[in-house]
Amino acid sequence: MIGVKEMNMLKRIAGYTLIITLITVLAACGNSGSGSNADDFRTLTDAAGHEVKVPNHPKRIIAPFLEDPLSALGVKPVAQWGAGGVPQHYLQDQLKEVPVLDMNGGLKAEEALSYKPDLIVFLAPTYIPDGNYDQFAKIAPTFVLSNDETDWKGNLEKLGKLLNEDDAAKKAVEDYDKSLADAKDQLGSLPSEKTAVVLQADEEKGFALFGPSFYGGATLYGALGFKQPAIVKNDYDKFSIEALAQLQDVDYIFVISGEGRGKPPVNNPLWKGLSAVKAGHVYEADSGHWFNANPIANKLIIADVLKDVHE
Numbered sequence: 458m459i460g461v462k463e464m465n466m467l468k469r470i471a472g473y474t475l476i477i478t479l480i481t482v483l484a485a486c487g488n489s490g491s492g493s494n495a496d497d498f499r500t501l502t503d504a505a506g507h508e509v510k511v512p513n514h515p516k517r518i519i520a521p522f523l524e525d526p527l528s529a530l531g532v533k534p535v536a537q538w539g540a541g542g543v544p545q546h547y548l549q550d551q552l553k554e555v556p557v558l559d560m561n562g563g564l565k566a567e568e569a570l571s572y573k574p575d576l577i578v579f580l581a582p583t584y585i586p587d588g589n590y591d592q593f594a595k596i597a598p599t600f601v602l603s604n605d606e607t608d609w610k611g612n613l614e615k616l617g618k619l620l621n622e623d624d625a626a627k628k629a630v631e632d633y634d635k636s637l638a639d640a641k642d643q644l645g646s647l648p649s650e651k652t653a654v655v656l657q658a659d660e661e662k663g664f665a666l667f668g669p670s671f672y673g674g675a676t677l678y679g680a681l682g683f684k685q686p687a688i689v690k691n692d693y694d695k696f697s698i699e700a701l702a703q704l705q706d707v708d709y710i711f712v713i714s715g716e717g718r719g720k721p722p723v724n725n726p727l728w729k730g731l732s733a734v735k736a737g738h739v740y741e742a743d744s745g746h747w748f749n750a751n752p753i754a755n756k757l758i759i760a761d762v763l764k765d766v767h768e
Contacts, residue, residue: 520578525751529629653683653709659719668692673747701727715744
């Protein structure tokens with residue numbers, strides 16, 4: 458039979474055991490941050506020079522205007538970019554259930570916080586509202602991906618590395634390269650012999666043209682190899698309506714279309730007199746993907762060209 462002395466000793470041992478257990482649990486929680494241990498993170502240096510403790514396998518990502526490459530990697534963000542509450546339509550097969558961010562004025566810290574992200578990714582420093590990196594870094598690890606917004610292939614590979622999706626990034630690039638090669642086979646020598654423009658119309662007020670480094674212009678000229686008319690000099694130039702006369706000899710006109718986009722001046726004599734208009738070589742170019750430069754968008758642009766352009 459256990460005496461009083463022995464009973465008191467057992468109680469003390471039990472008490473010590475409980476205290477040690479609690480200390481161990483609390484220490485584990487303190488070291489893990491949000492329930493993870495140190496091995497679940499890597500420290501990477503982003504394009505802006507920040508050293509960022511990045512989760513190896515983030516589950517709740519916010520990466521405004523990177524939804525295309527994310528989708529190409531098979532990764533679904535916790536919220537998606539939108540303009541006036543409208544997301545990028547061409548991605549909605551993959552993202553239709555994903556909430557749309559209010560991007561008027563850029564990503565808002567309080568809205569980002571409401572989605573409890575475990576990683577925030579900005580394409581470039583210019584995408585950070587007011588350059589205020591710290592307000593986002595307090596919410597979640599925040600990574601600036603690149604200093605070159607136009608290098609979509611390089612940025613896709615960087616995103617793949619960041620998310621531990623290197624193989625998916627490699628496959629996405631290979632899929633695009635195959636689509637481009639197939640398109641070039643089908644088009645043959647036509648692009649090298651024909652001029653084309655991507656035109657953003659504004660009724661009778663004038664128009665703008667995409668240059669060889671600007672979204673759909675990069676695919677049209679750089680990837681597919683269509684000739685630039687002399688009027689196309691910079692990335693994005695605006696012109697008065699009278700400048701339509703300089704498009705007289707352009708073979709193909711791709712007009713940016715979509716919600717809120719201006720219409721071409723179809724009743725203007727200058728428009729009516731263009732060779733492309735007379736030949737029926739004016740095509741709609743959906744702003745969702747033509748105003749973009751990423752793997753999924755670029756493949757859709759290529760598909761549009763193949764559908765529309767023939768000898």
